[in-house]
Amino acid sequence: MTQKRPLEGVRIVDLTVVWAGPFATMLMADLGAEVIKVENVHVWQPMTRGAMARPPAMLLKIAAAWGGGTPNDEPGDRPWNYNPTFVSLYRNKKSMTTDIRTEAGKAVFRKLVAVSDVVYENNATGTLEKLGITYDWLREANPNIIFVRVPAYGSTGPYYNARALGVHLEAVMGHQLLKGYADADPSHGTAIFSGDYMAGAQGAFAVMAALRQRRKTGRGQLIEIGQAENASPMFTQAIMDYALNRRVQTTIGNRDLNGCAPSGVYPAKSPGTAVEQLDRWIAISVETDAGWLALCDEMGNPGWAADSRFATNDGRLAAHDELDQQIAAWTREHDDYELTHRLQARGVAAMPVLEASRMFDDPQLRSRGFFRAQRIENGQTYEFVGPVWQMPATPVEFYQGPVALGEHNGYVYKTLLGYTDAEYDALLAAGEIGMDYDANIP
Amino acid sequence: MQALDDITVLDLTQHIAGPYATKLMADYGADVIKVERPGGDIARRLPPFQGDTPDPEKSGTFFFLNSNKRSVVLDLATAAGRDAVAALVRKADVVVESFRPGVLDRLGLGWDFIQRERPGISLVSISNFGQTGPYRDYRLTDLTLYGFAGEMYSMGMTDREPTKMAGTASLFESGAAIAPALLATVMAAELNGEGQHVEIALAETHFGGVDRRHATAIAYQFSGRKTLRAAGAASGMPQGIYPCADGWVDFTNAALRPDRIDDMLGYADWLKEPDFVKARTRGNVPSPDVVEAWNANFLVWCLERTKREVWAEARRAKVMCGPLFTTQDLFEDEHFRGRGFWHEVSHAALGTVEMPGRPFILAEGGWELRRPAPLLGEHTVEVLREAGCSEATIATVLQEGAR
Numbered sequence: 001m002t003q004k005r006p007l008e009g010v011r012i013v014d015l016t017v018v019w020a021g022p023f024a025t026m027l028m029a030d031l032g033a034e035v036i037k038v039e040n041v042h043v044w045q046p047m048t049r050g051a052m053a054r055p056p057a058m059l060l061k062i063a064a065a066w067g068g069g070t071p072n073d074e075p076g077d078r079p080w081n082y083n084p085t086f087v088s089l090y091r092n093k094k095s096m097t098t099d100i101r102t103e104a105g106k107a108v109f110r111k112l113v114a115v116s117d118v119v120y121e122n123n124a125t126g127t128l129e130k131l132g133i134t135y136d137w138l139r140e141a142n143p144n145i146i147f148v149r150v151p152a153y154g155s156t157g158p159y160y161n162a163r164a165l166g167v168h169l170e171a172v173m174g175h176q177l178l179k180g181y182a183d184a185d186p187s188h189g190t191a192i193f194s195g196d197y198m199a200g201a202q203g204a205f206a207v208m209a210a211l212r213q214r215r216k217t218g219r220g221q222l223i224e225i226g227q228a229e230n231a232s233p234m235f236t237q238a239i240m241d242y243a244l245n246r247r248v249q250t251t252i253g254n255r256d257l258n259g260c261a262p263s264g265v266y267p268a269k270s271p272g273t274a275v276e277q278l279d280r281w282i283a284i285s286v287e288t289d290a291g292w293l294a295l296c297d298e299m300g301n302p303g304w305a306a307d308s309r310f311a312t313n314d315g316r317l318a319a320h321d322e323l324d325q326q327i328a329a330w331t332r333e334h335d336d337y338e339l340t341h342r343l344q345a346r347g348v349a350a351m352p353v354l355e356a357s358r359m360f361d362d363p364q365l366r367s368r369g370f371f372r373a374q375r376i377e378n379g380q381t382y383e384f385v386g387p388v389w390q391m392p393a394t395p396v397e398f399y400q401g402p403v404a405l406g407e408h409n410g411y412v413y414k415t416l417l418g419y420t421d422a423e424y425d426a427l428l429a430a431g432e433i434g435m436d437y438d439a440n441i442p
Numbered sequence: 443m444q445a446l447d448d449i450t451v452l453d454l455t456q457h458i459a460g461p462y463a464t465k466l467m468a469d470y471g472a473d474v475i476k477v478e479r480p481g482g483d484i485a486r487r488l489p490p491f492q493g494d495t496p497d498p499e500k501s502g503t504f505f506f507l508n509s510n511k512r513s514v515v516l517d518l519a520t521a522a523g524r525d526a527v528a529a530l531v532r533k534a535d536v537v538v539e540s541f542r543p544g545v546l547d548r549l550g551l552g553w554d555f556i557q558r559e560r561p562g563i564s565l566v567s568i569s570n571f572g573q574t575g576p577y578r579d580y581r582l583t584d585l586t587l588y589g590f591a592g593e594m595y596s597m598g599m600t601d602r603e604p605t606k607m608a609g610t611a612s613l614f615e616s617g618a619a620i621a622p623a624l625l626a627t628v629m630a631a632e633l634n635g636e637g638q639h640v641e642i643a644l645a646e647t648h649f650g651g652v653d654r655r656h657a658t659a660i661a662y663q664f665s666g667r668k669t670l671r672a673a674g675a676a677s678g679m680p681q682g683i684y685p686c687a688d689g690w691v692d693f694t695n696a697a698l699r700p701d702r703i704d705d706m707l708g709y710a711d712w713l714k715e716p717d718f719v720k721a722r723t724r725g726n727v728p729s730p731d732v733v734e735a736w737n738a739n740f741l742v743w744c745l746e747r748t749k750r751e752v753w754a755e756a757r758r759a760k761v762m763c764g765p766l767f768t769t770q771d772l773f774e775d776e777h778f779r780g781r782g783f784w785h786e787v788s789h790a791a792l793g794t795v796e797m798p799g800r801p802f803i804l805a806e807g808g809w810e811l812r813r814p815a816p817l818l819g820e821h822t823v824e825v826l827r828e829a830g831c832s833e834a835t836i837a838t839v840l841q842e843g844a845r
Binding site: 285 | 443445446448462466470488489490491492493494502503505506507571572574575576577579580581582583584585586587588589590591593594595596597598599600601602603604605606607608609610611612614615617618619620621622623625626627629630633634636637638639640641642643645646647649650651652653654655656657658659660661662663664665667668669670671672673674675676682683684685690691692694695698724725727753756757760761762763764765766767768769770771772773776777778780781783792795796797798800801802803804805806807
């Protein structure tokens with residue numbers, strides 16, 4: 001029997017950019033909320049539908065794949081509808097356009113707010129204020145609105161106005177100094193955006209909590225997610241070690257935080273080089289003495305492994321570098337998946353370090369039907385990564401493909417806000433709304 | 443009145459991911475009944491310990507993860523333990539568990555049991571790879587989770603091994619993803635008058651997550667291109683992590699606004715070099731020589747300043763930048779102190795300790811610390827009495843729990 005999805009009937013006005021905001025609204029769309037992206041054909045927001053509206057093909061090719069890898073590396077007619085960095089966060093959402101810099105555009109926006117439950121934004125601090133949009137302004141439009149803001153460092157304090165992506169605020173919370181190679185300086189680290197994951201997931205949670213609160217009190221509210229603070233639980237052990245012992249932790253590379261040894265990422269038999277992106281690696285965590293003995297057994301109990309120093313975890317930890325060399329000499333002769341299955345059969349946590357294209361061949365993901373086919377605006381169908389939860393009675397369906405700019409203008413203006421055909425056609429003809437960015441936007 | 447104060451969660455999870463999700467529920471008001479096996483949640487054995495001496499009541503990891511929860515020790519393999527858990531199920535709005543697949547059913551406490559004891563509520567099962575499929579029984583750690591399901595492959599240097607995130611960050615990300623599902627499950631059951639057995643695989647929380655994995659996957663589908671493992675330092679104007687007088691600063695993607703970079707650098711003369719001006723016009727791809735020369739100048743500017751001085755200039759000019767803080771820098775920082783990021787907690791075994799407080803601020807019904815993480819079994823008697831267990835059952839449970 002079909003059940004109602006948990007957020008059915010909740011309408012969310014989506015003013016989000018980059019990743020942390022769009023991930024939150026996507027999770028809520030997956031749970032059944034109607035999420036309406038408010039966009040503007042006259043203004044390009046960098047890092048939201050791509051780096052540029054009309055990127056030269058050459059730039060796409062030299063960009064990292066996840067930044068520039070549009071279909072066939074071509075810009076296409078409307079490149080903003082299929083930038084890989086963003087396209088997979090736009091499922092199950094609707095898109096409308098209005099120019100909220102103008103009074104007329106703001107009036108449209110105000111009408112939309114009046115019939116919605118939540119406004120969610122994560123723009124740089126001050127962006128909405130410059131447009132005259134504040135919590136008070138929203139409350140005038142809708143007294144019970146729930147307004148979510150995601151300032152990098154919060155709306156108060158000396159850093160309130162600091163510009164940041166996830167990578168910058170994670171640096172401040174300690175992540176860059178706590179990850180990476182123990183024997184190389186931090187400039188050898190790659191940018192990471194796990195803080196966007198935290199803020200997105202916890203942002204969806206925060207909205208649901210506020211919806212419950214509103215059910216009890218009849219009132220909406222302002223939610224502030226200081227993104228740096230929000231990311232900090234990822235570093236709980238380091239933070240608590242300082243709080244309890246005044247110890248400053250440093251990176252442990254791929255070793256185990258709790259001191260189980262050996263733990264590492266080892267080379268596997270590879271069809272090619274790292275430059276060709278054909279190198280293969282296997283992650284292995286030995287958690288117990290029994291696990292160590294099982295690993296030795298799989299390695300064929302070589303003479304070196306019988307060393308009495310390795311019988312205890314303490315001994316293995318002290319000799320970790322030596323063990324790493326020996327284990328690598330064994331793993332590099334074998335296929336990563338073959339070793340994974342052999343070690344897992346013996347109770348040892350081992351998994352291939354998957355280059356992204358290989359996930360599409362993984363038997364576990366295939367057996368669970370993880371991927372979902374979605375058609376994008378250029379007419380082609382591709383396999384997208386699936387949902388993060390399985391809810392059998394209220395399933396996460398991919399009911400709307402990655403939304404094209406302005407795809408739902410007709411629905412929002414006419415069905416939702418009551419504009420007449422004539423009024424709508426006039427806005428279209430005047431170029432106030434549409435499905436293309438202004439021709440002069442690069 | 444807190445937003446979730448009308449929800450009771452029966453929490454059969456342990457370690458990190460499940461408890462982080464139920465901590466969020468508890469911190470915003472839910473009554474989370476944490477069932478621990480005799481001996482306790484394995485997180486009680488995880489460092490850091492106060493004074494570095496292992497003690498189940500002195501783990502900083504457990505302490506952070508279990509604020510606002512009540513602890514009940516039950517041996518689920520015994521008749522009294524099962525009676526007690528049945529009584530707790532009858533008071534719960536949702537049950538969440540992280541046993542290995544099949545274990546809850548073998549204990550006779552699976553989905554059939556929940557439906558029988560308390561029709562209308564949901565069961566949320568958390569597992570490594572899912573309740574089905576060839577990897578159902580495979581083991582998983584923070585390292586192997588991020589390696590397999592997260593974007594580890596492209597983290598690190600091209601000619602070296604891929605590297606993981608800090609600590610057990612990937613397990614906390616999973617916990618953050620579980621929290622909205624838990625709350626949504628409660629809301630769906632209320633809406634429909636019917637429960638469901640929700641399934642969450644830690645691996646899928648990463649395969650479907652936002653930290654570049656979604657993007658590298660679809661980029662491959664679109665273009666056939668893969669993502670190279672590479673560090674970005676000094677590859678743009680500027681780009682990546684640079685040394686400064688007392689540490690490091692991150693300027694990833696700051697070059698998107700060259701006008702602001704010029705402002706940050708005080709419109710220095712060297713910026714007017716024609717090669718640099720041309721290289722930084724929009725859509726232009728500068729030669730590596732020019733990028734290198736520009737970065738040589740930029741590096742000098744960084745090295746003349748501390749990380750806090752660099753960041754202050756960046757903030758003034760609205761340049762995207764982040765200094766690489768140590769935990770000590772963070773702990774002492776006035777901004778976070780002033781905002782109330784740290785929360786002082788009194789705990790029976792640890793004394794007075796500071797820990798990070800609210801992950802987000804609700805104007806109404808928000809984060810509160812009603813009680814610190816529980817001592818092992820601290821609430822067994824209280825909770826079982828509330829649930830209507832007989833004194834005989836409670837006595838037996840206490841005896842079994844002490845084993």
